Amino acid sequence: MRRLRDWLLALVVPRLGKRPPRRSPPRRRIVEGREPNERAELAATLLFLGSAASALAFPFLYAFDVHPLTQLLGLSLGLACVLLAAALIVVGRGVVVTEELAEPYPPPAHEPEQEDIAQLAEESGDSISRKRFLVLAGGAAVGSLGIALVTPAASLGPVLDMDPFFRTTWRRGRRLVDERGTPLRAGAIEEKVFYTAYPEHADREEIGSPLIVVRLDPAELKLPGERQGWAPQGIVAYSKICTHAGCAISLYRVPTFAPVEPKPALVCPCHYSTFDPAAGGSVLFGPAGRPLPQLPLMIDASGELRAGGNYSGAVGPSWWGVRNRKPTP
Amino acid sequence: MVGRAQQEADAVIRKLVRLVDERTASAPFLKKALRYVFPDHWSFLLGEVALYSFVLLVATGIYLTLFFDPSVATQVVYHGSYEPLRGQEMTPAYKSVVDLSLHVKAGLLIRQTHHWAADVFIAAIVLHLLRIFFTGAFRKPRDLTYYLGLTMLTFALLEGYVGYSLADDLLSGMGLAIGYSVAMSIPFVGANLAALVWGAPFPGTPAFWSRMYIAHVFIFPILIGTLLAAHLLLVALRHHTQFKRERESERTVVGIPMIPGYAPRSLGLMFAVFGVLFLLGGLVQINPVWLWGPYHVAASTNGAQPDWYLGWLIGALRLMPGFDVTVGDYTLVPNPFWGGVLVPLVVFAILFLWPWLERKATNDHGFHNLLDRPRDAPWRTAFGFALLTWVFVVFLAGSADRVYVTFGISYESQIWAYRVLVWILPLLALVVAHRVCVELQRGEEVKRLRCEVLAKRPAASRSP
Numbered sequence: 001m002r003r004l005r006d007w008l009l010a011l012v013v014p015r016l017g018k019r020p021p022r023r024s025p026p027r028r029r030i031v032e033g034r035e036p037n038e039r040a041e042l043a044a045t046l047l048f049l050g051s052a053a054s055a056l057a058f059p060f061l062y063a064f065d066v067h068p069l070t071q072l073l074g075l076s077l078g079l080a081c082v083l084l085a086a087a088l089i090v091v092g093r094g095v096v097v098t099e100e101l102a103e104p105y106p107p108p109a110h111e112p113e114q115e116d117i118a119q120l121a122e123e124s125g126d127s128i129s130r131k132r133f134l135v136l137a138g139g140a141a142v143g144s145l146g147i148a149l150v151t152p153a154a155s156l157g158p159v160l161d162m163d164p165f166f167r168t169t170w171r172r173g174r175r176l177v178d179e180r181g182t183p184l185r186a187g188a189i190e191e192k193v194f195y196t197a198y199p200e201h202a203d204r205e206e207i208g209s210p211l212i213v214v215r216l217d218p219a220e221l222k223l224p225g226e227r228q229g230w231a232p233q234g235i236v237a238y239s240k241i242c243t244h245a246g247c248a249i250s251l252y253r254v255p256t257f258a259p260v261e262p263k264p265a266l267v268c269p270c271h272y273s274t275f276d277p278a279a280g281g282s283v284l285f286g287p288a289g290r291p292l293p294q295l296p297l298m299i300d301a302s303g304e305l306r307a308g309g310n311y312s313g314a315v316g317p318s319w320w321g322v323r324n325r326k327p328t329p
Numbered sequence: 330m331v332g333r334a335q336q337e338a339d340a341v342i343r344k345l346v347r348l349v350d351e352r353t354a355s356a357p358f359l360k361k362a363l364r365y366v367f368p369d370h371w372s373f374l375l376g377e378v379a380l381y382s383f384v385l386l387v388a389t390g391i392y393l394t395l396f397f398d399p400s401v402a403t404q405v406v407y408h409g410s411y412e413p414l415r416g417q418e419m420t421p422a423y424k425s426v427v428d429l430s431l432h433v434k435a436g437l438l439i440r441q442t443h444h445w446a447a448d449v450f451i452a453a454i455v456l457h458l459l460r461i462f463f464t465g466a467f468r469k470p471r472d473l474t475y476y477l478g479l480t481m482l483t484f485a486l487l488e489g490y491v492g493y494s495l496a497d498d499l500l501s502g503m504g505l506a507i508g509y510s511v512a513m514s515i516p517f518v519g520a521n522l523a524a525l526v527w528g529a530p531f532p533g534t535p536a537f538w539s540r541m542y543i544a545h546v547f548i549f550p551i552l553i554g555t556l557l558a559a560h561l562l563l564v565a566l567r568h569h570t571q572f573k574r575e576r577e578s579e580r581t582v583v584g585i586p587m588i589p590g591y592a593p594r595s596l597g598l599m600f601a602v603f604g605v606l607f608l609l610g611g612l613v614q615i616n617p618v619w620l621w622g623p624y625h626v627a628a629s630t631n632g633a634q635p636d637w638y639l640g641w642l643i644g645a646l647r648l649m650p651g652f653d654v655t656v657g658d659y660t661l662v663p664n665p666f667w668g669g670v671l672v673p674l675v676v677f678a679i680l681f682l683w684p685w686l687e688r689k690a691t692n693d694h695g696f697h698n699l700l701d702r703p704r705d706a707p708w709r710t711a712f713g714f715a716l717l718t719w720v721f722v723v724f725l726a727g728s729a730d731r732v733y734v735t736f737g738i739s740y741e742s743q744i745w746a747y748r749v750l751v752w753i754l755p756l757l758a759l760v761v762a763h764r765v766c767v768e769l770q771r772g773e774e775v776k777r778l779r780c781e782v783l784a785k786r787p788a789a790s791r792s793p
Contacts, residue, residue, distance in 0.1 A: 030364075031589060062434060070437045074611005077438070081604030085597045092593035099590060101366050102576050102583045105568050108470070108696045157524040157534075164530050165520060196627055207531045210627030240627055245646065245665050246506035246531055248629040269631040270503060271647045272730065272740060285741055287646060289653030289664040316531065317510030318653050318663030319520035 032099045040094030047087035055080035162321055166314055168208030170295060171329040175200040176211065176237070176305040183304045189215045189235050194252040194266070196240060199307070208315040208327065210240035211295060212249055212266060213305070214277050220263075222279045223294075230296040230308065237295040237305075238281050239315045242268035244288035246317045249275070266292065280312070289318055293327070366584035367591045368571035372460045374598060379453035381602040382446045383557065387550060389443040396433055398425035399542035401497060402535035411619050419623035422538060423497040427619050442610025447489045449606060451638040454482050462683070462713050464700040466570045468693075472684045474563040479680055481556045486638055488549040491541050493616065493636060500616075502624025503633055506531060507646070511669030516662055532626060570700050579698045632730065641720050644727030645672040648747055676720060707766035711759045718758035722751045 057076040066072055092098070128134055158164065176184040176197040184197050197211040198204045218234035230236070240248050247270035255261035265284055266275045273286035281292030293315050296308030310329060314322045350356035367373070401420040408415060409424075411431055419427075429436040458478065461467055467475035490508065494501045509531045512523040526540070527533030569584065571577045585591045609615075621630070635643055645668030654662035687709060688694060703710040726747040733740040 065434070069434065070441075071611050073435055073438045074442070074607050074609075078604045078606075078608030078611060081600045081607055083604075085600035085604055088593045088597035088600065092590060092597060096589035096593065098585055100583055101364070101586050102581050103366060105580055105582050105698050106566070153525070156540075157526065157528040159521045159525050161524075162520060164524070167530075198627070205532060205626050207626055244651075245510035245669075247503050248627050250629045251631060269629050269633060269730075270507060271643070272744075273651065283651045286651055287649040287664050287668070288651050317513050317665065318660055319513040319523075320517055320660050320663075321520065322660050322663070323655065323658045 032097045034097040037094050040090055044087045044090040044095055047083050047090060051080045051083035051087060054083060165316070165319070165321070166325050166327045168310060168315055168327045168329065169199045169202035169206055170208065170307045170310050170327075172307060172309045174202070174307045176213065176297075176307070184213065185303050186233055186235060186299045186305055187303055189213060189305075191215045191217070192252075192254045192264075197237065197305070207241050207246065208239065208311070210248065211237045212240040212252075213237045214252065214264070214266075216264065216278050220278050224280050227280060227294065227296070227312065230294060232297055232299045235297055235299075235305065236277050237297050237307075238266065238275070238277065238292040239295070239311060241316050242270065242273050242288060243290040243292060243316070243318060244268065244273045244286070245270055247271075249292075290322070363588040364586040365565070366568075366582055366586050367595075368569050368577075368582060368584040370572060372464075373569065375453055375457040375460055377595060377598055378602055379450055379457055380557070380561075381599040382450035382453060382606065383553065384599070385603055385606055386443060386446045386450060387554075389439050389446065390546065390550070392439050393429070393443060394546055396425060396429040396436060397495070398422060399495065399538050400535065401538045414619060414622065417623060420497050422495065423618070423623045426496045426498070430617075431619060438607070438611050440610075441613075441615050442606050444493070444615045445609040445613070446606050447492060448615075448636060448638070449602075449609075451482075451485050451489060454478075454485060455638075458482065458680075459713075459717070462680075463703045463710055464570070464572075465697065465706055465709065466700055467684050468687075468695075468697040469684075470567050470696060471563070471570070474560055474567075475684060476681065477556050477560045477563065479677065481553055481560065483677060484549055484553050484556070488545060488553065489636060489638060491545045491549070495538070495541055495545060496616075496618050497538075497624055498616075498618040499621040499624050499628055499630055500633055500635075501618075502532070502626075503629055504635060504639075507643075507665075507669070509533075510663075511646075511665045514663035514666040515670060516666065519663070519666075568698070570698055572702070573699050577699065579696070582698065632734065634728070634731070640727045641724040642669060642673065642727075644723040644725065644747075645669070647729065648723065648726050648744065648751065650748070672723065676716070679716060704766040704769040707763050707770070710766050711763035714762035715755040715759040719751065719755040722747065722754050726751070 054076050058073060058080070060066075061069065061072045061076055125131060177200045178184055178195065178197060181200070183200070184195065189195060191214075193214070195213040197213050198209055202209060204210065214236060216231075216234045216236060218231070221231055221234060221236075223230060223236075238249075240250075242249055245268075247268050249266050249268045251267035251269055253262070253265045253267055253274070255263065264277060266277055266281075267273070268286070268288075271287050273288035274284040275281045275288070275292045276284050281294050283289070283291060290313065293311035293313045295311050298306050298308040300306050311327045314325070314327055316322075346356070349359070398421045401422050403421065404418040405421055405424055407417050407419055407424060407427070409428060409432065411427065414427065426440075430440055431437070461475060461478070490504070494505050494508070509523055509527060512526065513519045515522060524530075527537050568582050571582060571584070574583075577583050585594075622628070634640070646665060647668070649664055649667045651664065653660050653664050690708075701709075726744070729740055729743040729747065732738055732743060
C-alpha cells in the first residue's frame, strides 16, 4: 500500500518526496517546502483507486452487455473521471504546496526594439527607386491571383440562374395523390380535417410538391376575383411550405364553437405563421410576409382531384425576386 | 519516500529533462513555463471549462465519424430492430445515426456525450464572455484576445447548428429549412447565396450534405482549434488579468505557479468536465432522433425547439410582425432577415465594437492588467446588462408555444406582450443595473469614511 502510494506520488508530483537526495553543494529550493499531509495523501490514493475501479467496470459492462448498457457505461466512465478529478484536486490543494508567487507583468512596450524593427523595414526598402509602382504591381499580382483562386467556388451552385426557384412539379391535369400514391377523391375530402397531397409521378421531396388540402363551406369562401373556379365544392389546395421559413404547415386550427372561436386557419409549427384558407391563403398572424400560394383544383369525371394549373405565386420562403414571376412547370 | 526509489525516480527525471533539452534547447523556456503563475478566482475557470469541452467534442466526434454515413442521395427502407421505424423510407444519413444509437454498443453514450458537450461548450463560452465583459478584461492589451474569442463563439454556433443538422431527422430538416430561408432573406444576394451553398432550391443537391459534413468535421474544428491556440498564446504572452487584493498591481501578477500547485487543479477540472459530460451522456437523454423520425419536405411537428444556443434566433423570428419590405414587385427585405440575420448581426456588432466604443466614451487608452468589479464601471455594467436582458427576453419569446401548451396563455397575446417587453425590459435593466452599481459604490465610500473617522479619533475619547 505504502509503496504503491509512493509510486503514485512519484508519477504525479515528481520531486516532491520528503527530501531531495543529498548532492554537494546543497542547492536552494525552488519549490517552497511543506510538511507532508498524510491524510490528504491517503484520500488522494483512495480516490485514484476508486477511479481505476470505476473505469475497469467499463469493459466488463461492455463485454457482458449489462442492462441498461448506455446508462451504466455513462455511470462508469463519468464516475471514473469525477473520482480522478477529485483525486487531482486533493493533490493540488492538500498534497503539493500551494505557493502564491508574485512576478512582474511583461512590460507594456519595448520601444527600442519597436524602433529597430521599423528602421529595419525602412532600410530594407530604401534601395528601391520606384517604390509605389512596385508595391502596386505586387498588390495587383496577389489580388488577381486571389480572384482566380476563388473563381472555382462559383461551380458550387447556379449563382445567377433564378429559374429553378420558380419551377414546380404541378401542371394542369396532374392528379393529387396521398402518401401511399392513391388518388384523392373529392367525395372523400371532409371538413375540419386537412390532407397532405403530392403530385402523381413526381418528386415529393421538392419544395413545390406537397399540398395541404381542406374542404370549406363554399358560402364562406372569399377568394380573390381571378380565382373563381379554383375551389370546386369548396375544396382548396395550398402549398404546404410556409412562405416565412420553409417549414411544412401541419396544424389546422378549426373552431369547435364557430360563433365564439376564431375561424379556420392553417398554422406553421415553426414560427406560428397563420394563414386563412378561405381568403386565398392570406396571412392572419405571425411573421410570414406573403400569402400561401394557392393551387387551382378541378374534379375530373371520375371524381378525382386534379391540378387546374400552377400556383398563384412562387413557392417557399421569400427572396428578392419572389414576387417577379408566377411559377412554371 | 526514502532511499533507492527516490533516487531512481530522480535519475529518470534528470535523464528525461536532459533528453528534451539537448534536442530542443528548451530548458530555459520550460523552466519559466513550469512556473507560469495563474491568478486564482473561480470565474477564471469558465474559459477552461470551454477548452476541456472542446477536447472532449473532438475526441467523441472522431468516434462518431467512424459510424456516420453522410449520404442523402438515395432513400433506403429501414428493417432494423426499432419497431416504429420499420418499413419507413429514410436516407442512409438518418439510418446510420439511428443504428449508431440503437445497435452500436456504447454508440449512444458517445453520441449523447458529444451533444451534451456541444451544449456545455457554448454555455461555457457565453459565461466566459460575460465574465470578460463585466470585468473589463477586454481592454488593452487584451482586445485582440477578446476578438478572437468572439470569432470562436460565432464559429461554435455554426458548428453546433451544422452538427445537429447532419442527422437528417425531422428536427434537423426543419432547422435546415429555416436556415435556408434565413439565407434566402438576405437582401439583393440571398437567393444567389443559397443557390451557391445548397446547389439548388431547398432541400438542395445531395452534395450539400458532403459540404455540411466536411464543414462540421474538418473546416470549423480546424478554425476553432487554430483560433483557440492563438487565443491561449495571446493570454500567455500578456499573462492573466487579476482582481486587486493585496499584492496585486498593474505591474505585478500574483498567482499559483503551474507546477506543482496549479497543474493538478486544472487537470482535476478537466476530468470533472469530462466526468459530468459522460454522466449526462449516459443518464440524461438528449436528441432521441429515432423518436423524431426521418425528415421529408412535407413533414413537420409541433413543439419543435432548437438547441438552447439558437433559442434567441427562433424567438427573434417569431416576434417579427408579418411583412416583407417590397418596392413594386421587388422584395427588398424578406421577413426572416430581421430575426435571423439582423438580430445576431446587431448583437455581435455591439460586442465586437464594444472595446472601441468604450475607449471613445471614456477616453481611456490605458493599459489594464487589473480587472474592474462590475460596480467599478456602472455604465458598462448597465449597457451589458441591458443587452443581455434584450437577448434573454427574445430567447423567452421563443418558448411562447410551450408556455401556451403548459399554462394555456394565448400564444398571440404572449407574442404581443413580448413585442412590447422586448423594448421596455432592457431600458429598465439599464436603469436598475446602473443604480445598483452606484449604490454599491456609495456604500463602500461610507464604510471607508467611517473607518477613517474612527481611526482619527484620539484613543482616549474612544473608551468612556
